[in-house]
Amino acid sequence: MKVILKIILLTLVVGCTNVQKPDNKKNILPYVKIGEALDNRKSNIKSLIDFIDSVKYIPLETTPECNIEEIKKIISYNGNFYIWDYNAILKFNSNGKFICQIGKMGRGPKEYGRNREMTIRKDTLFVNEGKKIVAFNADDGSFIQSYSFPDRWFAERLNGYFVSINSKTGFIEFVNNRGSVTDSLDYEHFSQNEIYPDMMIYPVYDVFFGTPGALKISTSHNDTIFEINRNHQLIPRYIFDIGDYKLPEKERLEYLGDFMQFQKITSGFVRPVPLETTRFLIVQLGKWGAESKYEDLGFRDNKADLLGFGIFDKKTDEFFVISEDNENYPCFFPHVSDEENRLISWGYPVDLISFYNENKEKYNFCVSFTHTVKSLEMEDNPVIIEVKLKE
Numbered sequence: 001m002k003v004i005l006k007i008i009l010l011t012l013v014v015g016c017t018n019v020q021k022p023d024n025k026k027n028i029l030p031y032v033k034i035g036e037a038l039d040n041r042k043s044n045i046k047s048l049i050d051f052i053d054s055v056k057y058i059p060l061e062t063t064p065e066c067n068i069e070e071i072k073k074i075i076s077y078n079g080n081f082y083i084w085d086y087n088a089i090l091k092f093n094s095n096g097k098f099i100c101q102i103g104k105m106g107r108g109p110k111e112y113g114r115n116r117e118m119t120i121r122k123d124t125l126f127v128n129e130g131k132k133i134v135a136f137n138a139d140d141g142s143f144i145q146s147y148s149f150p151d152r153w154f155a156e157r158l159n160g161y162f163v164s165i166n167s168k169t170g171f172i173e174f175v176n177n178r179g180s181v182t183d184s185l186d187y188e189h190f191s192q193n194e195i196y197p198d199m200m201i202y203p204v205y206d207v208f209f210g211t212p213g214a215l216k217i218s219t220s221h222n223d224t225i226f227e228i229n230r231n232h233q234l235i236p237r238y239i240f241d242i243g244d245y246k247l248p249e250k251e252r253l254e255y256l257g258d259f260m261q262f263q264k265i266t267s268g269f270v271r272p273v274p275l276e277t278t279r280f281l282i283v284q285l286g287k288w289g290a291e292s293k294y295e296d297l298g299f300r301d302n303k304a305d306l307l308g309f310g311i312f313d314k315k316t317d318e319f320f321v322i323s324e325d326n327e328n329y330p331c332f333f334p335h336v337s338d339e340e341n342r343l344i345s346w347g348y349p350v351d352l353i354s355f356y357n358e359n360k361e362k363y364n365f366c367v368s369f370t371h372t373v374k375s376l377e378m379e380d381n382p383v384i385i386e387v388k389l390k391e
Contacts, residue, residue, distance in 0.1 A: 029224075029236055032312045033319050034272060034283060035243020038297060041321040045298060049328045051280065051311055053341075053388045057372035058096045060381035066090050066098040068381045071346055076338035077120045077138060081384055084118055089127070091141065096384065102141040103127065103134060110134070110143040119208075121157040128155040133162060148179025156208040158215050159230045165207055165217070172217065174232055183232050187217070211276050211339050220271045220286075221252070238281065238312075245270040247288055263289040270297070270307065275337040277389055281312040282334050282343065283319075299324030301333035309334060327363045331355055332385045345385040349376045352383060 037044050060068065060083070073084040079094045082102065089102040102125055107113055112129040119126050125138045131151050135144040149155065150173070152164040162175040165187065174183040210216040215228050216237065223246075225238040247269040249255070253262045266288035275282040285297045285308045298308030298321045312319045331352055336344040356365070356373040372383060 029239050030312075030314070030317050031239050031241050032281060032283065033241050034270075034285075034310065035241055035245050037310055037319045037321050038245055038270070038285075039243065041297065044321055045323045046311075046320040047325045047328065048311075048322050048332075048387070049325055051313075051389055052329070053390050055329050055332070055366055055368060056386045056388075057368045058094070058384040058386060059372055059376060060092050060096045060384060061098045062379070062381040063098060065101070066092075066381065071382055073118065074336050074344055074346065074384070075118065075120055075125075076336060076342060076344050076386075078123075080138075081344075082118070082120065082125065082138070089118065089125070091138075092384075100141040102138075103136045103143060109146050116153055117155055119156055124157075126155065126157055126162075128152070147177050149175060150179065150181065154207045156215055158228060163208070163215070163228060165219075172228065172234075185228075185232065185234055187219075187226075187234070206273075209274055209276055209337070211278055216274075216276065218272075218274050220273070220288075221247070225274065240272050240274075240283075242270065242272060247271075263291060267291045267293045270294075273306075275334060275343070276339070277337050277341050277343070279314055279341065279391065280389060281314065282309060282337065283312065284309045284334070298322050299333075301335075303333070304335060306333070326359065326365075328366055329385075329387065330359075330363070330365055330369050332387060334387070341389045341391060343387045343389065345387075346382045347385060348382050349380045350378050352376065353378065 068083060068085045068090065070086055071083055072086065075082040080099065081092045083090045083092065087105065091099040091102060093099055104111055105113065112127045112134045114129050116130055117128040120138050123138045124144060125136045127134045127136070128149065131149060133147040133149045133155060135147070136142065137144055147162070149162060150164070153167065154164055156163045164173050164175060166173050170187055172185040172187045173181045176182050207219060208215060208217055210227070216225055217228060218225050223240050223242070224236050225240065226234040227237050229235055247266060251265050253259065256262050269288055271286035271288055273284040273286050275284070284306050286306050292307060294307050296308055298310070300307055308321060310319055310321045331347045332345050334343040334345060338344065352373050353376055
């Protein structure tokens with residue numbers, strides 16, 4: 001997903017007062033050995049084809065009613081795609097046919113003036129526009145209800161509450177339908193006396209992720225991946241062992257107070273950003289600042305400015321760095337999970353057509369890619385790339 005620079009206060013110091021032990025039989029958390037895999041990536045690297053069941057390229061219908069300027073986020077839900085564009089939220093079916101627009105932009109009680117984040121739970125699409133969350137029917141796009149909401153970037157829905165993280169305190173907050181914070185968890189608490197004001201500028205990815213019924217939270221400073229359960233408790237699920245690629249506490253921007261120095265120091269460290277399917281954890285490998293000393297870690301993704309990604313197999317507890325494979329999944333990099341067993345990305349016609357023309361003599365492209373590209377015009381809407389993983 002495209003990186004957006006936002007002001008956010010997130011730290012590593014975990015003081016959770018409401019943390020349960022993991023509920024597996026041995027109370028042993030799986031270690032995702034990212035650092036070890038990166039150290040040995042020349043021998044440890046794999047093609048994504050080892051994990052793929054199928055790849056599908058889906059051109060989105062192009063009409064005046066659904067012209068997409070730039071994709072900010074995609075949600076795959078019940079076989080449909082919900083596209084967050086600058087100007088609208090658009091729904092397409094599994095074959096790319098345009099279905100409807102979800103709500104509309106505006107200042108009225110049934111409208112959203114901006115879109116900070118969106119999520120779908122129980123057939124309802126929630127749009128967080130800052131101080132208000134607007135709910136729409138995910139089936140036909142009709143308005144359901146507006147909710148008052150604190151001024152927060154991230155929001156999820158769990159058991160009748162909105163869940164968010166307060167960037168000024170590091171607390172996870174549970175917000176009722178009237179906009180009141182009714183409970184909170186001391187997730188990454190810190191004292192504002194310890195940090196420099198106005199120096200918390202990081203590239204921000206999704207904080208919340210998971211699989212159906214298992215909402216998880218991940219912030220880049222925290223090695224432990226937690227699940228948030230219905231009793232408002234944090235349950236540790238995974239440990240990310242990043243090794244020497246982990247940003248040291250003392251080098252964090254909050255404590256350095258010097259952005260230029262931070263840019264130089266952090267070029268040798270990696271930011272893990274997780275997605276999840278029922279069998280796999282997908283770990284995108286991001287940067288802390290604008291520069292990195294690594295050309296790529298597997299292969300680079302330019303849309304979200306990521307260095308590479310790896311896959312952790314929950315069945316075998318193995319983590320592999322994934323290589324580029326332009327024949328079997330050209331122009332694909334996982335940006336979204338459908339929370340079950342599919343990974344989603346997208347490509348713009350100008351890029352796909354150019355890549356095909358430049359490399360058609362070099363690669364034996366998969367049939368779906370070739371067929372799709374030959375049907376495209378430069379001005380068409382983007383193409384969804386859907387990868388179904390092995391069970």
